Amino acid sequence: MQTDDGSLLTRPLLPLASGKIPDWLDLPDPKPFRPKRKYRTVWISDVHLGTRGCNAELLVDFLRSVECQTLYLVGDIVDGWRLRKGWYWPDAHNEVVRRILKMAHRGTRVVFIAGNHDEMLRDYAGLSFGGVELALEAVHEAADGRRLLVTHGDAFDGIVLYARWLAFLGDKAYGLLLRANILFNLVRRRLKMPYWSLSAYMKKRVKNAVQYVCSYEEAVAQEALSRGLDGVVCGHIHCAEIRQFGGITYYNDGDWVESCTALVEDAQGAITIVDWPSEKALEQAGKIAAENAA
Template sequence: MASRIRTTISNLPAWLDLPEPQAFRPKRRYRTIWISDIHLGTRGCNAVMLLDFLRSVECDVLYLVGDILDGWRLRKGWYWPDAHNEVVRRILKMAHGGTRVILIAGNHDEMLRPYAGMSFGGVEVALDAVHLTADGRRLLVTHGDSFDSVVLYARWLAFLGDKAYSVLLRLNVVLNAVRRRLHLPYWSLSAYLKKRVKNAVQFIGAYEEAVAHAARDCHVDGVVCGHIHSAEIRQIGDITYYNDGDWVESCTALVEAADGTISLVDWAEECRLRAAKAPATAPSEEKEYA
């Protein structure tokens, strides 16, 4: 990975130094957190739920594993509600507060790839990285689009698929707006269909095998990626495959504990359980997502 070039920023905004508000629950402490596929700039982005997660955790290193911004969608039309600003502000505050933040550029935010090796507001931009866990394992961290044959060899087909997927996500937004009015928890139609469509299941399996094979060639112990919006921890031969999921459908993150143990956090499920116990404290969705 290219050497990092630190930029000096003067006249930092005052909000970076404001004290944290009193938390309504203790923050969870992790060594490392991986999140990806936030797709800021789209209506499908669950920014409110992501903010709830980010405000509930602390970590030494935060990896943003690609598709944080959705440049494909923003080129077609501007959509940027306040909650998306708050996600950016929260990440910058974490970087300012001592968390090392590394952004791995993905295919939807590929406009950041020429800036690999540079740092903006404390956020390091990279094409990929190698993470050393607390128990001594080396993990390749990459967005994963380079292993997607559709994106790699048929870019026009990828854009066509993105259009169809966007329609499905819009249906997902409408469905969850109705569910909120009925006081029902968040549920992802797109994730449900993906797990049950034979071709999608076959694609995910082939993708995981391809990523693991590439990681083996890099002589690492495992690989962390995103891209396909399918959270998973799976052993493939001598390679441990980790996918941190997304914040459009599943709302999941990958976390490393102090001893090097890595696990998935299903924040949508945690919000459902929290709402069932104390509905008044559950994070609310904003009207612009309806």
């Protein structure tokens, strides 16, 4: 159910629109070689399904490795801007959707906060599709009692808000950078090296980008303060971060195009960043060390 300002309240999950549950929802998962991590809450955003830059395989691997009570999809899960220009949807992107729907089917509360790239879903806020609740924003109560605003964050981005044409222009340049990132990591895979984001590295070295990120973080934190909340969880700028602004804690879950990160909450309410490529690299190094020792 949705309040007048678009905030989300708890509501029962609805069945698929057709009333029939697909057979694949009940198919067992492949037997994992590692125990699943159990979290109270997981936040992911900026997946950009429908683009070549989306690291869908890494995201599926992450989602298969976790169990959680609530999964927040914090916007830009599907890239409607790109799909309008040309269709790109490999099976790996279908697998992300299947994985999310399976989690909803098996009892995880899934909340989809629409972003600017999937803004076409904002008209359906307050509805539920396949067990996935659509909303403009939400207020999450952590296990330690803190109340956190959950929003994609584009409303606090001056470029998106006041100069939409500039946002599209920047999106095109960013797309070129992501193409270079794909080729760069293709070479790394052939050399049996782990994923590393060239595009994220370049962004962090650009002075104007750093200033923009800082201004954005302050604006989002100020919004949480004005509502009497304890913190905010957002995405949008593809920069995972946990920062303190006075009494407000700012959380950004990053993205699954460059950094491939998520936010997770444990049973006590502590929220941390999961850097999945780094964890996979450590896992691979451990396997190699074990093989060499055998």
